[in-house]
Amino acid sequence: MEILLLLIYAGIVWLIFFKFKLLPWNTVTQVIVYIIPVVAISLLILFLNIVAPSSHDVRVLNYNVEVVPTVTGKVIEVPVKPNQHVKKGDVLFKIDPEPFQLKINNLEARIPYLEAKVISAKAYDKELEQQIAAATSNISVIDAQLELAIKREQQTQELATLGAGSKFDYEQAQANLRNLQAQKAVAQSQRLQYLQKISAVSSDGELSEITQARADLEQAKVELREAQWKLTQTVFYAPADGRVVNLQLRPGAMAVQLPLKPVMTFIEDEQWLVALYSQNEIRYVKHGDPAEVALRTYPNHIIKCEVEHIVWANAQGQITASGKLPDTQETHFEEGRFAVRLKVLEDDKDLFLAPGAVGAGAIYTEHGKLIHLVRKVIVRVSTKLDWLVLKLH
Template identity: 80%
Template sequence: MEILLLLIYSGIVWLVFFKYKWLPWNTFTQAVSFIIPIVSISILILFLNIVAPSSHDVRVMNYNVEVVPAVTGLVTEVPVEPNQHVKKGDVLYRIDPEPFQLKVNNLQARIPMLEAKLISAKAYDKELEDQIEAASSNISMIDAQLDLAAKRLEQTRELALSGAGSKFDYEQAEANLKNLQAQRAAAQSEKSQYIQRISAVASDGELSEIAQARADLEQAKAELEEAKWKLEQTVYRAPADGRVVNLQLRPGAMAVQFPIKPVMTFIEDEQWVTALFEQNEIRYVEAGQEAEIALKTYPNRIIKCEVEHIVWANAQGQLTASGRLPDTQETGFEEGRFAVRLKLSEEEKGLFLAPGAVGQGAIYTDHGGPIHLVRKVIIRVGTKMDWLVLKLH
């Protein structure tokens, strides 16, 4: 664009000074003729970079998912090919489900046995409760007899001291009281034994029978849910619409659950189109403004876009957590750029953008509308140059 303006200006100078000779071609007019285009184009470019900032670093990026098996097993089927487009939920590979199904079957058969064991333990627990209740009733009955025996002992003692009763009766009452006291101690001991058996934790720290049965059942249920989940993971489905690249998996291979060894890479269709700008270029950039990009994969084509948002962060604004204080010593500092995310206009929605495609672009702010045309011409001239393949072999 600058060259075009210079050519037009040169034509005007030729007409004024040489063809029609409206003005003399002397030192003064020569100096003025050279200063005017330099100053004018410099001012134009300065304002253009503010009201219609451009970027020569436009990138197309996609989300990448490194596919790592959640379980380890023998691969039986890989129904996709490299670079094949798939829909969300399509099967990417299958692992032999037989070992995982056997685990599920084993746990499903084990759970009814543990449930029966728990029912038996609960019945035993109920029996112990009944025995405790019976022992408590027996102790209450013995306590009533003890009260009566104590009164009888006191009466026979008074009668024996006064001579109205026999000493034998007093000794017999005393023996009956001691006998009842022994019976109560035995009944209390029996009740304590029942209580110890029914308690959740025995004296040796091990769970009681009912608590152990309940714990075994809950553990088996948890293991069954885990086994079912692992069985589901033998079929890996596409997490979104996209393409499979870097496909290394084949039937007969062993898929290993190892985070740093993915079996394929999945490229989602969702894309980021970003343009990187210097920090003082985006002062007037706002969401919703018009933008244009020109990618090298589409020479001589202008792709209409719209500003979605500015990513107000870069790596230089990150302070890494560590035990050391930040180093404030001045070093070779280079100003970081900010990314502006763009979205394609409605008429460009169906256009395929290759992940990794690069190019140039510009944003047209709400200021300086008349000179936006200059930026549009520059972008269009630049994309025509993408037809050239500049290499010697």
Template identity: 40%
Template sequence: MLEIIIGIYAGICWLIFKKFKLLPWNFISKVIVYSLPIFGTIFLILSLNYYCPITSDIRVINRSVDINPQILGRVKKVYVTTNQEVKKGDTLFTLDPEIYIQELKSLEARLKSSESNLASGNENLNAAYSNVSSLQSQLDLANKRVEQYTKLVAGGAANRFDLEQAQANANDLQNRLNSARSQAQGIQVNLAASYEGENAGLAELKAKIAQAKWNLEQTVVLAPADGTIPNVSINEGAILSAFKSAFVLIKKEQSVIGLFAQNELEAVQPGDEVELALRTEPGKIIKARLDFVIDATSQGLLNNAGGMLGGSVASLPDTSRPYPEYEGKLAAKFIVDDPNTVLTTGARGDATLYSQHMKAMHIVRKVMIRINSKLNYIIPKLH
């Protein structure tokens, strides 16, 4: 565009001074003619860069989601193919559910058995207390007989064998009473143990059943969002472990990010007009708006260990790096005006921002961005 403006200027000067000779071609006119484009070009370039910043580093970004099962299993059936579009909730693939079905049935059977045992637990407790009461009565009677035989033996009215027999009977009843009390106490503890107002044993089984049902549900893997499957890398019969990525889903939601020098975005505001010229869309101008500017760079961030995040390694600044060290750029996010526009993921190109100032200069940038868009048709390869 600058070359076109200079060419037009040179043509006008030729017409004025050479063709029609409207003004004399002397020293003063020469100084003016040669100085005007120099200072005009400097003013134009500086004004354009400040009020209509342009960048050749924009990127179309889609978020991706790793599709991985939450459980171990063998792939039973795959429902998607490479480069297929899916909707949220669509079935992607299933795992063999048989082992989880059997686990669920086993736990449900154990729950039925435990509920039955709990129902008869009160009866068992009453029976245990009745047994304790009966043994206590028998022990009291046996102790009285021991006391009676002790007095009779002391008076010579009974033999010692009867006394020893009564003492042995009393000791046996005492042991049986202690055992019955322990049994009754154990039954009572089991009945009294609870979790959130429910029998602890039943609560544990119900929790295991809920986990088993969740595991069974995870045998059907669903799409978490609308998007595209770029590559299906699994097949039926493959063994997948928990949290092992099966493939990637590229979400439909797109972001267009432009990177600018740190002093280029002073005059622009959110909502300002943006024009995009992508290499994947030669000859086409995509209208957009400035959403926001991320007012930070990775070179100014510290991680938890106190290291700098200026690069791929989170460490202190690398002083052995060749100087000058490049400054981090600011990222600006754009919103495409047409929500139905689908851009190529990873597309690169140019973007121009138009501030609310010096609007007369917008035409220069608009011409430049359109020329860049047309140049995207050219493929400069020698092979």
């Protein structure tokens, strides 16, 4: 565009000074003729970079997902092909489900056994409580008999001493007393055994055997739910609309649950079209401002856009969190740029934008609309030059 303006200016100068000779061609007029285009074009470019800033770093960015299986197993099916477009929910690959189904079958068979074990432990607990109650009651009866036997033994002893009773009755009372004492010792021993069995109780008052049985049952149920979930993970679905690239997975390969070893890369359709600008170029840029982009993948094609938002942050504004004091010494680095996200308008919404495509573009602010035409001509001339492939081989 600058060359075109210079040619128009040169034509006007030729008409004035050489064709019609309206003014003399001397030193003064020569200096003026040379200074005018330099100053005018310099001012034009300076104002143009403010009211219609351009960027020679426009990029097409896509979200990508490194596909890592959530379970490890042998791949039995890969129904997609490299670079094939798929919809959200389409199957990307399948892992052999048989080992996971066997785990489910094993747990489903084990759970009824553990439930029966819990019931049995509860029944055993009740039986022990009944036995303790019976032993306690037996001891109470024996204590009453002992109290009577002690009195009987004392009475017969006094009578035998006074000659009012027989010695045989006294010996019989002593034998009964020793017998009851032995019965009490046996009853106490039995009650102690029952108490020892029931003494290992949980904080809820349940037998440790019941607690363990219930814990085993709950653990088996959790393992069953986990196994059922893992079975669902043997089929991996597309997380969004997009396409698979770098597809090297084949049936028979082992898909490993390892983040450092993705089995494929999935490129989503959702895109970012961003233009990178120096920090003093976007002072007047606002949401909704019209923009134009020329990508090298589409020579001589202008993509109509509008400003969606400005990403007001870059890496230079970040301080790494650490226990050290911030390093404030002077460092030499280039000024970081800010990204302006552009939204493609309806006319070009269905245009395929290859992830990684680059080009140039411009944003037209609300200021200086009279000179926006200059920027539009520059953008269109630059995209026509994209037809040229400057290689010698």
